[in-house]
Amino acid sequence: MSKILVFGHRNPDTDAIASAIGFSYLAKQKFHLNTEAIALGEANEETKYALDFFNVEAPRAITSAKEEGCDTVILTDHNEFQQSILDIEELTIWGVVDHHRVANFETESPLFFRAEPVGSASAIIGRMFQENQIAIPKGIAGMLLSAIISDTLLFKSPTTHSTDKAIAKILAQLAGVDLDVYGLNLLKAGTNLASKSGEELVNLDAKTFPLSGKSVRIAQVNTVDIKEMLCRQNALEEAMKSENKAKGYDDFILMITDILNSDSELMVVGDNVKLVKEAFDVEWESNHAFLKGVVSRKKQVVPKLTESYAR
Amino acid sequence: MSKILVFGHRNPDTDAIASAIGFSYLAKQKFHLNTEAIALGEANEETKYALDFFNVEAPRAITSAKEEGCDTVILTDHNEFQQSILDIEELTIWGVVDHHRVANFETESPLFFRAEPVGSASAIIGRMFQENQIAIPKGIAGMLLSAIISDTLLFKSPTTHSTDKAIAKILAQLAGVDLDVYGLNLLKAGTNLASKSGEELVNLDAKTFPLSGKSVRIAQVNTVDIKEMLCRQNALEEAMKSENKAKGYDDFILMITDILNSDSELMVVGDNVKLVKEAFDVEWESNHAFLKGVVSRKKQVVPKLTESYAR
Numbered sequence: 001m002s003k004i005l006v007f008g009h010r011n012p013d014t015d016a017i018a019s020a021i022g023f024s025y026l027a028k029q030k031f032h033l034n035t036e037a038i039a040l041g042e043a044n045e046e047t048k049y050a051l052d053f054f055n056v057e058a059p060r061a062i063t064s065a066k067e068e069g070c071d072t073v074i075l076t077d078h079n080e081f082q083q084s085i086l087d088i089e090e091l092t093i094w095g096v097v098d099h100h101r102v103a104n105f106e107t108e109s110p111l112f113f114r115a116e117p118v119g120s121a122s123a124i125i126g127r128m129f130q131e132n133q134i135a136i137p138k139g140i141a142g143m144l145l146s147a148i149i150s151d152t153l154l155f156k157s158p159t160t161h162s163t164d165k166a167i168a169k170i171l172a173q174l175a176g177v178d179l180d181v182y183g184l185n186l187l188k189a190g191t192n193l194a195s196k197s198g199e200e201l202v203n204l205d206a207k208t209f210p211l212s213g214k215s216v217r218i219a220q221v222n223t224v225d226i227k228e229m230l231c232r233q234n235a236l237e238e239a240m241k242s243e244n245k246a247k248g249y250d251d252f253i254l255m256i257t258d259i260l261n262s263d264s265e266l267m268v269v270g271d272n273v274k275l276v277k278e279a280f281d282v283e284w285e286s287n288h289a290f291l292k293g294v295v296s297r298k299k300q301v302v303p304k305l306t307e308s309y310a311r
Numbered sequence: 312m313s314k315i316l317v318f319g320h321r322n323p324d325t326d327a328i329a330s331a332i333g334f335s336y337l338a339k340q341k342f343h344l345n346t347e348a349i350a351l352g353e354a355n356e357e358t359k360y361a362l363d364f365f366n367v368e369a370p371r372a373i374t375s376a377k378e379e380g381c382d383t384v385i386l387t388d389h390n391e392f393q394q395s396i397l398d399i400e401e402l403t404i405w406g407v408v409d410h411h412r413v414a415n416f417e418t419e420s421p422l423f424f425r426a427e428p429v430g431s432a433s434a435i436i437g438r439m440f441q442e443n444q445i446a447i448p449k450g451i452a453g454m455l456l457s458a459i460i461s462d463t464l465l466f467k468s469p470t471t472h473s474t475d476k477a478i479a480k481i482l483a484q485l486a487g488v489d490l491d492v493y494g495l496n497l498l499k500a501g502t503n504l505a506s507k508s509g510e511e512l513v514n515l516d517a518k519t520f521p522l523s524g525k526s527v528r529i530a531q532v533n534t535v536d537i538k539e540m541l542c543r544q545n546a547l548e549e550a551m552k553s554e555n556k557a558k559g560y561d562d563f564i565l566m567i568t569d570i571l572n573s574d575s576e577l578m579v580v581g582d583n584v585k586l587v588k589e590a591f592d593v594e595w596e597s598n599h600a601f602l603k604g605v606v607s608r609k610k611q612v613v614p615k616l617t618e619s620y621a622r
Contacts (some may be wrong), residue, residue, distance in 0.1 A: 102424055103417040110412050110428035117421035131442050 003034050004094055005070050007059070007085065008121070009078035010040040013205065014047045014190075018147035019076035019121040020059060022140050023097050026125060027074065029134045033094070035074065038062050040085055044204070046150060046190025053182075054142035054175065065091050077121040079113075080104040097121055097128075118161035122147035126167040141174035146186055153222075154183040156262045158299045187259045191223045198232065198239035202254060209302055211309040214250040214272060217243060218305075220297050222259045229256045230265065233288065240269045251276065253305075257295050264294045266301075272309070279308035314345050315405055316381050318370070318396065319432070320389035321351040324516065325358045325501075329458035330387035330432040331370060333451050334408050337436060338385065340445045344405070346385065349373050351396055355515070357461060357501025364493075365453030365486065376402050388432040390424075391415040408432055408439075429472035433458035437478040452485035460494040461501070464533075467573045469610045498570045502534045509543065509550035513565060520613055522620040525561040525583060528554060529616075531608050533570045540567045541576065544599065551580045562587065564616075568606050575605045577612075583620070590619035 006024040008016025017039055024037035039059040043051060051058050064087050065073055072092045073085065079098050081088050095112030096105075099121050116124050122144040129136045136144070148168045152160040155168075172179040193201060206219035219240075223229055229236070240252035251270030258264065267288045268276045282289045294300045317335040319327025328350055335348035350370040354362060362369050375398050376384055383403045384396065390409050392399050406423030407416075410432050427435050433455040440447045447455070459479045463471040466479075483490040504512060517530035530551075534540055540547070551563035562581030569575065578599045579587045593600045605611045 099421055101418045101420050102413070102422065105416075106414040107412045110410055111426065112428065113413055113424055113426035115422065115424035117423065 002072070003036055003068075003070055004072045004074055005062075005065055005068065005085075006035050006037045006074040006076060007040055008076045009083040011205070012039050012041050012047070013044060014050060014143075014150040014186075015120045015122055015147035016040075016077045017043055017047050017059060018050070018143035019097060019125055021056065022122055022125040022129075022144050023074060023076050025137070025140055026128060026132075026134060027095075030128075030132050038068075044190065045192055046186060047146075049186060049189035050143060050146035053186075054139045054146075056139040056143055076125075079115070097124055099124060116161075119155075119157070119159050119164040120148045120151035122151075123161070123164045123167050126171055127163065130167075130170075136171070136174055138175055141171045142177070145171035145175050145177070145179075145182075149179075149183040149186055150190070153257075153259055153262065153295055154180070154187060156259075157296050159296055184260075187222065188224055191221075191225075191259065193221060193223055193229065198235035199242070201236060202239045202243060202252070207297070208249065209305075211306055214309060215248060216251045216253065216270075216272075216305065216309070217247070217249040218253045218255065218297055218301065220255040220257060222257050224258070224260050226256055226258050226263075226265050230288065233267065233286070236267060237269050237287070240267070244270055253301075255294075255297060255301060259295075262293060262295050264291045265289070266291055275308045275311075276305065278311075279304040313383070314347055314379075314381055315383045315385060316373075316376050316379065316396075317346050317348045317385040317387060318351055319387045320394040322516070323350050323352050323358070324355060325361060325454075325461040325497075326431045326433050326458035327351075327388045328354055328358050328370060329361070329454035330408060330436055332367065333433055333436040333440075333455050334385060334387050336448070336451055337439060337443075337445060338406075341439075341443050349379075355501065356503055357497060358457075360497060360500035361454055361457035364497075365450045365457075367450040367454055387436075390426070408435055410435060427472075430466075430468070430470050430475040431459045431462035433462075434472070434475045434478050437482055438474065441478075441481075447482070447485055449486055452482045453488070456482035456486050456488070456490075456493075457497055460490075460497055464568075464570055464573065464606055465491070465494040465498060467570075468607050470607055495571075498533065499535055502532075502536075502570065504532060504534055504540065509546040510553070512540075512547060513550045513554060513563070518608070519560065520616075522617055525620060526559065527562045527564065527581075527583075527616065527620070528558070528560040529564045529566065529608055529612065531566040531568060533568050535569070535571050537567055537569050537574075537576050541599065544578065544597070547578060548580050548598070551578070555581055564612075566605075566608060566612060570606075573604060573606050575602045576600065577602055586619045586622075587616065589622075590615040 006020045008020050020037040024035040027033045027035045037059045039061050043058050074094050075096045079096050081104050098115045126144045202219045209216050251272050254267040256265040317331045319331050331348040335346040338344045338346045348370045350372050354369050385405050386407045390407050392415050409426045437455045513530045520527050562583050565578040567576040
């Protein structure tokens with residue numbers, strides 16, 4: 001049987017990498033597949049911290065399955081083709097494990113597809129190990145745990161599902177770490193922003209949303225020191241303007257999220273600054289605003305903007 | 312919480328009805344949802360036999376969720392929107408349980424989506440009861456069992472998965488029936504073809520396939536008496552020609568499947584009869600041909616035609 005590649009989305013975060021590692025192992029045990037976990041890009045600093053901590057090898061970064069001599073793949077933490085490997089439309093998709101909406105996805109044949117509206121794909125995989133009574137190796141338990149912590153911001157994000165914390169507790173025990181202590185250290189490892197340029201910061205974790213015909217780019221950075229980022233406002237705004245010009249976005253919004261207190265600062269540049277400001281019932285000062293209790297782009301920012309842009 | 316409707320595909324077969332009944336019950340127990348199993352059409356004779364046998368009420372047939380005051384639904388045994396309820400694009404899809412390819416499907420938000428390449432959606436649901444250690448009531452066990460028997464032609468179809476027979480054995484025990492005796496009686500109940508007109512027969516279970524730019528309709532009827540159907544060849548060919556003319560199909564193929572011996576006779580009318588005949592390495596006599604061991608439209612007929620039409 002030829003090799004099946006298992007990978008998360010492009011521009012991988014900890015859940016993209018951990019879910020691929022976890023499901024690749026599970027698929028070998030449960031379905032007797034010949035799998036290899038790979039990645040569609042380099043691991044970020046948070047993910048590297050987790051890989052180092054649990055002594056797990058980082059998956060190789062590749063861009064084409066055909067070049068690897070593979071024609072069958074498994075997608076984790078994504079399903080939309082534009083977030084997947086470049087030659088996805090030429091490949092057979094054996095399966096998907098995901099926690100996002102289903103869209104821009106199509107197969108010719110029946111497949112294994114498991115999606116649930118929970119905090120991270122790794123939480124689903126953790127529960128699949130349990131359902132099938134397959135033992136979770138320590139390193140894999142640590143990586144799955146890291147992904148749940150990362151995606152839910154240590155259970156503070158409104159995307160957190162009640163089952164996420166339950167499986168995280170079990171994984172922490174298997175991985176031999178204190179959930180809260182390790183969790184905060186992991187999140188802090190991803191907040192080393194000082195050494196990054198404005199351009200790097202606004203591209204770390206950015207997604208494009210079509211809102212009432214406008215192309216709106218929304219980036220998010222996690223930090224333990226919002227002030228440090230506010231001091232760099234000029235450089236960040238320049239980087240956002242350059243992105244708008246180079247990529248044709250109408251507006252660029254930056255969420256600077258305080259992972260300790262679970263609040264965010266918003267910055268915005270573009271043609272529709274007024275619509276962004278009207279979306280939130282807060283005071284704007286020098287083109288930035290403090291959003292108390294806001295940490296989720298998907299659940300707390302995009303819906304407000306969708307309404308405002310539609311007015 | 313407002314009611315969530317659970318239903319299988321239009322033109323429902325036993326798996327469409329049984330999977331809706333089974334998952335509606337499971338969702339109440341596992342997810343505490345307020346569900347109702349309904350159907351997108353009347354039950355066929357095979358399904359009615361199973362409902363009567365296990366004393367289960369047939370789900371109501373409806374065509375619009377909004378008219379029922381419902382805006383949230385669960386799809387079983389299908390996911391493609393053109394096979395679903397008329398107002399599907401205006402509704403929130405809570406979840407999907409299916410065993411077909413994923414296509415023509417899109418949601419705005421994350422959802423519960425479970426698909427596996429097995430013989431029937433009801434087999435997945437039977438295993439979900441087990442995974443979650445939820446007791447299966449006798450009537451529901453009987454309906455899920457009936458759907459597995461129906462979709463796999465009592466495990467003779469090449470669409471059968473190794474897990475289908477295992478779960479069917481457990482369901483037969485819970486339902487208090489002998490798997491082989493009940494199975495054959497159920498399949499026979501769906502083969503009462505004598506009372507049906509040619510038009511009814513070619514529409515009982517028909518699907519359209521785009522093959523190299525041609526629109527090819529492929530119908531399948533199950534029987535225990537192929538000869539009876541061959542005697543009606545003229546009437547069947549007339550009905551197939553009428554369908555081609557009325558609906559704009561290029562070709563119409565009828566599979567008459569002998570469920571006792573697991574063979575099929577093929578009939579064809581249309582512009583590309585030559586391509587259909589060349590697709591199979593058999594002798595044609597008076598415009599029909601015997602295909603030894605062929606019972607699956609999806610796995611044994613469509614692939615051969617796809618190749619032949621592409622030449």
